[in-house]
Every structure is written in C-alpha cells, then in structure tokens.
Amino acid sequence: MNNPVIRISIWVYLAIFFAYLLGPLVIMSITAFNSPSFPRATPWECLTFEWFSALFRDERILNGIKNSILVGIGTIILSVSMGLAGALMLTQIWPKLRATYYTVIIAPILIPGVVLGISTLVFWDRINRMLGLGADSVLSNGLFLTIIGQSTFIASYCMLVLVARLQRYDLALTEAALDLGATHAQAFRKILLPFMRPAIASAAVLAFLASFENYNTTTFTFGEYPTLTIELAQKVRYGITPAISALAFMIVVLTVFAALFNEANIKRKEVLAKARRDGATVGEVSGGVKLPGFFTGNAAAVALVVFAIATIAVVGTATVYNPKQCIANVQEQKRLETERRIQELREQRKRDAEAKAAKDAAEGATTTAPRPSNDSGFGGVFAPGTLQGDDETAPPEDQEPSDNSGFGGVFDPTNIGGGD
Numbered sequence: 001m002n003n004p005v006i007r008i009s010i011w012v013y014l015a016i017f018f019a020y021l022l023g024p025l026v027i028m029s030i031t032a033f034n035s036p037s038f039p040r041a042t043p044w045e046c047l048t049f050e051w052f053s054a055l056f057r058d059e060r061i062l063n064g065i066k067n068s069i070l071v072g073i074g075t076i077i078l079s080v081s082m083g084l085a086g087a088l089m090l091t092q093i094w095p096k097l098r099a100t101y102y103t104v105i106i107a108p109i110l111i112p113g114v115v116l117g118i119s120t121l122v123f124w125d126r127i128n129r130m131l132g133l134g135a136d137s138v139l140s141n142g143l144f145l146t147i148i149g150q151s152t153f154i155a156s157y158c159m160l161v162l163v164a165r166l167q168r169y170d171l172a173l174t175e176a177a178l179d180l181g182a183t184h185a186q187a188f189r190k191i192l193l194p195f196m197r198p199a200i201a202s203a204a205v206l207a208f209l210a211s212f213e214n215y216n217t218t219t220f221t222f223g224e225y226p227t228l229t230i231e232l233a234q235k236v237r238y239g240i241t242p243a244i245s246a247l248a249f250m251i252v253v254l255t256v257f258a259a260l261f262n263e264a265n266i267k268r269k270e271v272l273a274k275a276r277r278d279g280a281t282v283g284e285v286s287g288g289v290k291l292p293g294f295f296t297g298n299a300a301a302v303a304l305v306v307f308a309i310a311t312i313a314v315v316g317t318a319t320v321y322n323p324k325q326c327i328a329n330v331q332e333q334k335r336l337e338t339e340r341r342i343q344e345l346r347e348q349r350k351r352d353a354e355a356k357a358a359k360d361a362a363e364g365a366t367t368t369a370p371r372p373s374n375d376s377g378f379g380g381v382f383a384p385g386t387l388q389g390d391d392e393t394a395p396p397e398d399q400e401p402s403d404n405s406g407f408g409g410v411f412d413p414t415n416i417g418g419g420d
Contacts, residue, residue, distance in 0.1 A: 174192065
C-alpha cells in the first residue's frame with residue numbers, strides 16, 4: 001500500500017467498480033426529473049416533478065405495489081417460519097444425515113424460477129381437482145399460489161441466515177432453563193427467540209426484497225393479482241415513460257434512508273456500549289447519549305439528517321415549482337428547429353434539381369443522337385428508309401434495281417404486267 005502506483009490502481013478500480021454498479025441507478029434517477037416523455041438524461045430540457053404525479057395516478061402501478069406488499073408479507077411469514085424450522089432441524093439432526101438434509105433444503109435455490117412457477121401451478125391445480133374444489137377456491141387464488149411459489153426457494157435463503165446465527169447459540173442456556181423448571185415452549189420463547197431476533201429480522205428483510213423483485217416464478221402464478229414486476233414488464237412491451245424512473249428513484253431513496261438509519265442505529269449502540277465501559281451510570285446509559293455526543297463520530301447519523309433535510313426541501317420545491325413556461329419554450333424551440341430543417345431540406349432539393357437540369361442541358365448540347373446501325377443481317381430490308389423511299393437509300397435513277405431475290409426476276413412486277 002506504500003507504493004503510489006498500487007494506491008492509484010486501487011482507487012481507479014474502485015471508481016470503475018462503483019461507476020459500473022451505481023451508474024445505471026444515477027442515470028435513471030436523473031431521467032425522473034427531465035421533461036421529455038421518454039426516459040433520457042440528455043439532452044436536458046426542463047426540471048419537472050410531473051412524472052411523480054403521473055406515477056401516483058397510474059392505477060396499474062399502484063395496484064402492483066399493493067399486491068407486491070401483500071405477497072411480501074405472506075412470503076415473510078411462511079419463509080421465515082420454514083427457514084427457522086429447517087435451521088433448528090439441521091442443528092439437531094443426526095450428524096450422518098445432516099449433509100443429505102442440507103442438500104435437500106438448499107436444492108430449491110439451484111432450480112430455475114420458471115420451473116418452480118410451473119411446478120407450483122401444476123401441483124396445486126391437481127390438489128384442487130382432487131379435493132373437488134372450484135376454479136375460484138383458495139388453492140387457485142393468485143395470492144396463495146404466488147406466496148407458495150416464492151416461499152419454496154426464499155425459505156432456503158432464510159434458513160442459511162438463521163443457521164449462521166444458530167451456530168453461535170449455546171445449548172447450555174436451554175438446558176439450564178429446562179433444569180430450572182421451564183417447559184420447552186418457554187425455553188424456546190424466552191431464551192432462543194430473543195437470541196435469534198437479529199437473524200430473524202435480517203431473514204425477514206431478505207425475504208421481502210427477494211419476493212418484491214421476483215419475476216420468473218411470479219409470472220406463472222399471479223392470476224388476478226399482478227405484482228409490481230409483472231406490471232412493469234407488461235408496460236415495457238408497449239413503451240415506458242419517466243414515471244418508471246420516478247418509481248425507481250423513490251425505491252433508491254427509501255433504500256438509502258433505511259441503510260443510513262440502520263448504520264446510525266448500529267453506531268448508536270456502539271456509543272452506548274462504550275459509555276458503559278467508561279463507567280457511565282445506569283441512568284445515563286438508559287437515557288441514551290446526548291444529541292451532540294450522538295452525532296460526534298457518527299457519520300451515518302449526520303448523513304441521515306442531511307438526507308432527510310434534502311428530501312423535505314425537494315418535496316417542498318415540487319409543491320410550488322411550475323415547469324409549464326420552460327416546457328412551452330422548449331416546444332417552441334423544437335418547432336422553430338423543425339421548420340428550419342424543413343426549409344434547409346427544401347432548399348437542398350431545389351439546388352439538386354437545378355444542378356441536375358443544368359447537367360442534362362449541357363449533355364444535350366454536346367451530344368448528338370447516333371444513327372441507327374443496320375447490322376440485323378437482312379440487308380436493310382426492314383430499315384425505315386427502305387419502306388418510305390428515302391433518298392438516302394433509294395438507288396440512282398440511271399441504275400436499274402438489282403435482283404437479289406435468287407429467283408431470276410420471276411416475281412418482278414413488270415413481268416406480271418407484260419412490260420418490255
């Protein structure tokens with residue numbers, strides 16, 4: 001690291017990496033504030049917040065968001081429950097079967113989402129028919145099928161998160177609780193669950209995000225409940241507007257806000273732990289850290305406050321800003337530019353036509369029409385001059401016409417008429 005070349009190379013690599021990673025998100029965020037009806041960052045025309053209003057007026061997008069939230073909540077409940085059960089089973093199963101059981105639990109992650117979606121649809125349709133239920137039963141409901149289909153592989157992700165936490169758990173705590181008279185349910189609820197709470201929260205966030213962005217499995221199971229990804233995919237087929245960019249920008253803002261809040265909370269806990277180690281009283285620790293001390297050395301908290309202020313300022317500006325005059329000026333400039341280009345095109349066509357006419361006139365003045373050659377092989381019998389008796393082709397008066405027919409003048413008209 002002391003070598004300047006290595007340091008510069010690392011910084012260049014990091015810059016390229018983050019530009020590749022975050023560049024599309026930045027460009028899409030910029031298009032949410034540009035006035036053209038098609039998402040583009042350049043050329044910049046007018047600052048507008050109209051696309052956010054258009055987003056909230058789009059019933060399909062709002063319905064997709066609502067369905068995605070409902071599916072996400074159901075997926076969290078089912079996936080985290082199955083993941084926790086699988087993690088507990090994995091830590092308590094017979095060691096010789098542990099590898100086999102782990103492979104079976106992880107297998108859904110390796111299966112393509114299309115296969116999971118089709119399998120879910122076919123399987124529950126057969127179950128529905130076996131039970132003699134109608135097409136409008138719960139087993140044929142789009143929400144039910146989507147939650148089941150997504151949970152088949154999201155539960156595996158949750159299990160991996162919970163297993164990592166469970167491996168740090170000391171079974172002696174549960175045994176001590178049982179020795180003191182607690183039941184297994186009480187030991188699970190009061191000892192194990194509090195220990196697993198951070199991992200359960202992480203697994204729930206992971207399950208919701210995986211459910212929210214899933215498309216491959218959902219496209220076969222959504223029925224009458226299309227999620228946000230389904231609605232976006234259908235809109236892309238027929239053309240998109242910057243309202244999609246506005247939605248992406250809002251998702252990015254919420255993600256950044258949640259990340260900063262989590263980082264600030266972690267830093268706050270570190271500050272409280274340090275205060276305990278430094279001999280702070282129970283009242284001081286339970287009352288938290290004073291505001292100046294909380295922001296001292298907590299860059300995430302400072303960034304969170306700045307981010308919140310900037311968000312409030314943007315929202316306030318959007319309520320009073322009116323881009324109509326700017327848009328009208330841009331449209332007028334486009335109209336003038338279009339007229340100018342049309343006029344240039346007409347003038348260019350006129351110049352091309354004049355140049356072509358002058359060229360044709362010059363060629364006509366310097367070039368004469370060639371005489372038609374008589375090389376047909378019939379001796380000029382079919383030449384126009386022969387039929388009309390032109391002077392150029394007629395024989396001289398003092399020269400008798402020659403007989404080239406090959407019949408000795410038998411068909412000569414003078415012989416038929418009795419001449420000479």
